[in-house]
Amino acid sequence: MAQRHSSGRLVSHELLEHAARLFARQGYAGTSFQDIADSMGISRSALYHYVSNKEEILAALVRDVLERVVEILEEVTARTDLAEDERVALALHRIIVNNARNTTRFRLLDRSEPDLPDEIAELHRQARRRVLDLLSTLVDDAIRAGSFRPVPARTAALGMLGTANWVAWWYRPDHDGDAEELAATLVDMALVGVQRSGDRRxxxxxxxxxxxxxxxxxxxxxxxxxxxxxxxxx
Incomplete structure (x- = not known):
């Protein structure tokens, strides 16, 4: 039973990868169910064994992209062993690495946003609001602790997310190096703008x-x- 479950997860991952590439290249509206089956080398009827329609695939991709970021922020928020500014740095670092390693899925979600069916669009909006709320709270905690300057927390969080999200559009491992090193550089640059004077030159x-x-x-x-x-x- 475990083997069958593992196999199903692998096929599901492969399905999402193929669908993500097609949606990113052709757009959600321009990609048919048959296109996805063809790209995987299986029949349309076989594809129905895993999903019922395109919307189900898109919903899974939305969850995969945004809910992972929510998980990162929730995990970091629970890290009571870290100082407030360290939690912001860790959260931003992990988000950047996540985006750098999932560029195709992130770009497809950004490009497909105008075509999202209502139910999936609402799922997308809720996840984005949750991401912003969590990061804003982390930034505000650092401000209250005196680690960050008293800047508007939401504005600072949006700026950090903009830096993290844009990575998906330009990052290339062969040109820009390891994702972890890239994240370390971008986090340092982002935090310079919010750290208090005593922590900066x-x-x-x-x-x-x-x-x-x-x-x-x-x-x-x-x-x-x-x-x-x-x-x-x-």
């Missing part, structure tokens, strides 16, 4: 002191707003 002089003072005041205001919310805000 800054020019000495009065203007640097003023900038640091502004950061301290903004952080204090952020903390006070959390401790003493305005009437009616809760």
């Amino acid at each position: 800054v020019d000495p002089g009065p203007w640097a002191a003023v900038a640091r003072l502004k950061e301290e005041l903004a952080h204090l205001e952020h903390s006070l707003a959390d401790t003493h919310p305005e009437p009616g805000s809760g």
